[in-house]
Amino acid sequence: MRLRWLRAPGLIKRLFPDFVWRYNSDEKKVYLTFDDGPIPESTMWTLDLLKEKGVKATFFCVGDNVRKFPDLYRRIVEEGHAVGNHTHNHLKGWYNNTQKYVENVILASEYIDSKLFRPPYGLIKTSQAKYLSTDYKVIMWDVLSGDYRQDITPERCYRDVMKKVRPGSILLFHNHLKSEKNMRYTVPRLIDELKQQGYDFGICH
Numbered sequence: 001m002r003l004r005w006l007r008a009p010g011l012i013k014r015l016f017p018d019f020v021w022r023y024n025s026d027e028k029k030v031y032l033t034f035d036d037g038p039i040p041e042s043t044m045w046t047l048d049l050l051k052e053k054g055v056k057a058t059f060f061c062v063g064d065n066v067r068k069f070p071d072l073y074r075r076i077v078e079e080g081h082a083v084g085n086h087t088h089n090h091l092k093g094w095y096n097n098t099q100k101y102v103e104n105v106i107l108a109s110e111y112i113d114s115k116l117f118r119p120p121y122g123l124i125k126t127s128q129a130k131y132l133s134t135d136y137k138v139i140m141w142d143v144l145s146g147d148y149r150q151d152i153t154p155e156r157c158y159r160d161v162m163k164k165v166r167p168g169s170i171l172l173f174h175n176h177l178k179s180e181k182n183m184r185y186t187v188p189r190l191i192d193e194l195k196q197q198g199y200d201f202g203i204c205h
C-alpha cells in the first residue's frame, strides 16, 4: 500500500495542493529532512555530520522519542536546525480515525515546538489534513531517498537521490535503525556533491 502511494505522487499532490512538496525552484537550494528520530544511534551521528559540513536540516520528530531523549531534541534546536511534528506514536492516518489522529498530534506538540507537520508514511485522510491545516503547515517531499530499503546498495541509494534532486527539492531521509547503512553512506556524499554544484541548504518553514 505504502509503496504504491509513494509511486503515485501526482495523485496525492492533486488531493492535497496546500501541502508543501517543494520550495522555490528558482533558487539553487535543497532541504534535507530526517524523519522518525530523535534516537541516539542515528540522530547523534547526523548532528555531528551536519555540524562538520556546516549544513542545517529539518527533523520531523516522533513525540514519544523526544519524551525519551529530550537532550537530543534540545541539541537539534540549539544547533539551529528546524523541527517538525511527526505524531506522537508514528500513526498511520488511514488506519486511525480523525479524532485519535489529531489527539496524537496534539500530544506530540507538548514535546515538539513547531508549526510544521509531516504525516508518517505520507498517509493522511482529507478530514485529518483539513483539521491540521488550520494549525500546521504540512511538509511533504519530492525526493524520497529509499534509505530504508534493504534491497538496494548504499551506492544505488546515493545515485537514485542524485538523479532526482533539483532546485527547491525536499529530500526525505530517516533517523531509524533500518535506514542507517544507506543514510550514512548517502548523506555526506550528497552534501559534498551538491555543494560542489553550487547548492545551498535550507530549513523547512
Ligand SMILES: [Zn+2]
Residues within 6 Å of the ligand: 035, 036, 086, 090, 119, 120, 121
Ligand atoms: Zn516516519
